[in-house]
Amino acid sequence: MPVCLQKGQKVSLTKDNPGLTKVVVGIGWDINQYDTGTSFDLDSSAFLLTGAGKVSCAEDFVFYGNLKHPSGAVEHLGDNRTGAGAGDDEQIKIDLSKVPANIEKIAFTVTIYDAETRNQNFGQVGNAFVRIYNEATGEEMMRYDLGEDFSIETAAVFGELYKHGSEWKFNAIGSGFYGGLAALCANYGVETE
Template sequence: MTISLSKGQKINLSKEAPGLKKAIIGLGWDTNKYSGGHDFDLDASAFLANESGKSAEEDFVFYGNLKHKSEAVIHTGDNRTGDGDGDDEQIIVDFQKIPSHISKVAITATIYEAMKRQQSFGQVSNAYIRLVDAETNNEILRFDLSEEYSIETALVFCEIYIKNGEWRFSAVGAGFSGGLAALCQNYGLDVEAE
């Protein structure tokens, strides 16, 4: 049975899903009817961060770097339209391969060229993230984002982190203005603004 989370809730994956070795993190969304002349291209990313919450450039997995060198986190590819049912993008997390210096994996989404296209998450609806056991294909948890994000162009959907040797899931739902550059700065990466 799927556990439904609200913003701010946390669960202990080691207790709720004992034996979980590999997870599929599925993200999905719809766009509101919007006639701005541009398609919406949302991009999922993963920041593998150390204990202080900072990520190195090689620990950032996104459409331009689909696989972490450890193969602990793999992005399955960029969906440029979000059309269709089910997950729009997926990130696979192999807990057994996560390097020892990594204590957190933040799963995020940004709108490609949001400023140029005058788009924000206020024009996105039915956004969700779900965690599925890759071995059994059972959905363990789901977090539906119900909050209105009127000006935000980037979101931290969740953080998967280790505490006392156990993996946990936190439904974050934090929005940022400034797109991917703002997220990168939040996790300690230096990038140019969009």
């Protein structure tokens, strides 16, 4: 039975699962029935962060334009441009045994592609969730349903995996950003053009 988290809750992934190294982060959403005149394209990303809460290099930002971290620790399984259908819309594989020693957190975010031009925001997105399951068994370990507390935001941090001693834990964050991917990149120290 997966642990269902509320905003701000933390849970250990590895404490009760010794030897766990490979997990999949599934992220999903539905589009509310608002007609903005154009389709939605949401994009998930992972930021590999040092203790300072910043990336150490551009490759620490894993997204549709950089699908695999050089360490092999994080791999984005591809861009879903519609979000149609049930279940995960995008997935990111994590190999905890390969996470570089200088990385203390991996933040999972979702942005709305070209949100300003398309006049779209997270107030028009429903049923957003992040879940983590064991890659070997397929067993869902935890799930965080974000709820409907967004309005004008065009980017959101869904949650983060983080090291706590020898354990890996998950923190359900659910915080929104205005300014899309550029705002997230600035927050995490990724230089954009």
